[in-house]
Amino acid sequence: MCFYQLPGTSLSSKSIMFLPALLTLSVLSGCETPATATHEVRSVVAGSVAETIIASDRTCEEARGRAFGPSVVGVQLTGVPSSVALGASFTPNAQALMSDGSSLDVGRFVRTSNTGVLGVAGSAFVALGGGVAEVRVACGSHRRSLQVTVTGGSDSGQLVANLKVVRFDGGSGPTAISNGIPLVQGAFQPAAIANLRMYVSGVEQPARIQALEGRFHDGSVRAVLVQFTTTVNGAQTASASLRLVGARPALAMPPLMETSLAPDAAALPSDATYLRSTNAAGKLPAYPLTNVPAVVATHDAEYAQLHEKDWGRCAAAWDCGRTSGYDRAQMVYELWFRTANPLYWRRASLMVKDYVTRYAGPNNGGLPPWWTQPRSVALNYQLTGESKARVLARQMAEVHAFQTRPMPNWGQGWAIADGDDRREARAMVAGLAATSVGADSPIVGLVTQFASYFSPSTMSQWIGLLPSSQKANGCFCAPVYSDGQKNFMVGMLLTSLIRYYEEVNADPRILPIVQRAADYMWENEWLLLDRGFKYVSNNRIENGAVAESSKAAPDLNAFTLPAYAWLYKQTRRQEYLDRYTIILSGLWRPMMATSGKHFDQGYADVASTYLWIQ
Structure with missing residues (x-):
């Protein structure tokens, strides 16, 4: 035998015998467990009609009715209009009529026969679509139903x-x-x-x-x-x-x-067209590419093939086969935005999860520039709603702003050419990522050491300082390279400025900075026969030996591609498109199929360039 407790009341052994046969949800003892009762309720909420719950309640209700006090002799249903306009709502009133003349509110057992016509909003019913539906209530073997016609078509919106x-x-x-x-x-x-x-x-x-x-x-x-x-x-x-x-x-x-x-x-x-229209992963072209040089189409098509090999080796492990990171997950997210294949969404999200839980999260965003990957972290927040990602995006922005703070005595800062332009590039990218998730100001409740170093105006201030570190000829020349530069890092810096221009503010200060730097690199740093830019302008000597060579590094060519593609978009000058194509043709590919680092280097920040050259 089952005993049920009326919500908001307590039962003693003496008072049980005077209870009416109530349809309640809290099982005290007897033939059902609470889990069983809960399952029955959930089946109703999921969209079935009242009969679903009655199958189990009827047996216990009728048993109680025979053993104790008054029983249910009928049900009454009021407050249900015969017709209702689309979008309107109403609240039914359902009462169980007891044998002693009393009544009991059983409104929670009222259901609709067609959830496409009438939907439930709390205790009210909402007219969702044109048609006919029944409003039903049942209490044991006693049932009542009323028909409702919804007029005005469908409010599917x-x-x-x-x-x-x-x-x-x-x-x-x-x-x-x-x-x-x-x-x-x-x-x-x-x-x-x-x-x-x-x-x-x-x-x-x-x-x-x-x-x-x-x-x-x-x-x-x-x-x-x-x-x-x-x-x-x-x-x-x-x-x-x-x-x-x-x-x-x-x-x-x-x-x-x-x-x-x-x-x-x-x-x-x-729909990939919809996804691309959001620009959440940047401005991206359709997939596959059309109206581009053959070398460009081939390079893009090979990404998916190389990704499968990379996933086969590493799965979601963020640091597998990599001695520095170029945001592997971001590239996979970009492929999802271009194809709408949910497999890529899943894989990229797993990569971010691994990166956040195993490395970036435990370090509270206090990462070196070569391991910071803020774009995919911020994008993950937009695609999952997980607040950990947003908090981490803010932390990375603060840390990298701190790392690039003005320190004249150390020869560091946005106004000083220090030879490590990647540091400034990562600071800008982290700032952009934080801004995209509304974290350009400190997050309420998040206490950090470096909050004051990054604000909504910080990135604009950086751009104002940057020309002081660039020579009139365009070189970001630094003493550490004997008045030269490290070209792939300059490419990263230019890409970060372009992204600020495209995503935040079309700042007129950016175009001349990028154009001077790109022209300088092509005229002074490109090695025609080796089909690559010098790794550094001049050999860096350390302890009598060459620590960093001025030989060509064609495996790093892709870091400079965004500058030339964007300059072509801005000026429509053919020489920039020609240079883009030549640089891509010279990209050294043999290790892309076996090295995660080389694979990432060949595709980081490249997808948007396809759109700019069309």
Whole structure:
């Protein structure tokens, strides 16, 4: 025999015998366990009608009715209109009529026969689509239903993005979905997010949809976090969509779910054109490439093949086969944005998770320039909603701003050519990453040592100082290289300035800096016969031996490609496109298939260049 406790009351052994046959949810003892009762309730919430829960409740309810006091003799359903306009809502009133003349509110057992027509928003029902649905309530063997006609067509709203629900863990049954979806600039101001809805297989879902941190320059939202529960089995997928509806109540919002750097299931945009339009991973071309020189198309096509070999060797291990990092995960994310293949989203997210949990996180972003990878970390926040990634993006921005602070006595700072332009490049990239997730100012509650070194105006100040470290001929010449420079690091610096121009502010100070530097490198540092730039302008001697050579380093050619591609875009001067093609043709490739470091060097920051040369 089952005994149930009315919520908000207590039971003694004496009072049990006077209880009416109540439909409650808290099992005290008897024929069901709490887990069984909870399972029955969840099956109803997932979309079935009232009969689902009654199958188990009927037996216990009728047993109690025979053993104790008054029993249920009927049900009453009121507050249900015969017709309702699309988008309108109403709240039914359901009462169980007892044999002693009393009544009991059983509103929580009211269900709809068609969740595509009527949806549940708390205790209210919302008209979601045109058609007919029944509002039903059942208490034991007693049932009541009323028919509702929704007029005015379908309020499925305006399509924002087609999605595919994907499960990566191979499991089956209901699964929690929690991930970020990037948005197009200008599409949604924060107030409009309340009118976004999630649909799976054409049916609106109870979902939590909220703006993630980070805004475009016009104040619009960069990405939203979506959380809901649905059923996807194994390798199967489900069609879904994110839609904008008219102002109306949302369905009952699920509890806040945990986020993850690499969720086991996600609702991902399935259209590469949409993904590219968000520019979340930078401005990227369609896949495969068209209207580009053959050497460019071949280089791009080989990336996916080389990635498979790299994944086969290293899987998600962030440091596998690498003595310095050029943001491997960012490149894989870029391939997802260009193809919409969820496999790449999953792999890139696993790479970020490994990097954050094994290295960057434990060090609180206090990393050397050659191991900092802020772009993929910040992008991961936009694609998963995991706040750890956003916090780390802020920490890296602060640390690298501190590392490049003015120190004239040490010959260091943005106004001084110190020969390590990678340090400044990484500081700019970290600043851009933090800005993209709304962390260009200190995060509330995050206490760090270097917060004062990076603010919303910091990057602009750096650009103002940089010309002092560049000679009139364009060289970032430093004493450590006998009045020369390290060319691949200069390439990294120019790329970071270009990204600031493209993503934050089209600052007119940037073009002359980039153009002078690129012209200087081509005229003075390019070795025609070796088809590569010098590693350093002049040999660096240490203890009587050559520590860094002025020989060509064609394996590093790709670091200079963005400057020439972007200059072609800005000026449409053919010589910049010709130089771009020659540099790419000279890229040394033999070790790309076996060395993770060389593979990354050949593709870091290159994907956007394909768009600039079209």
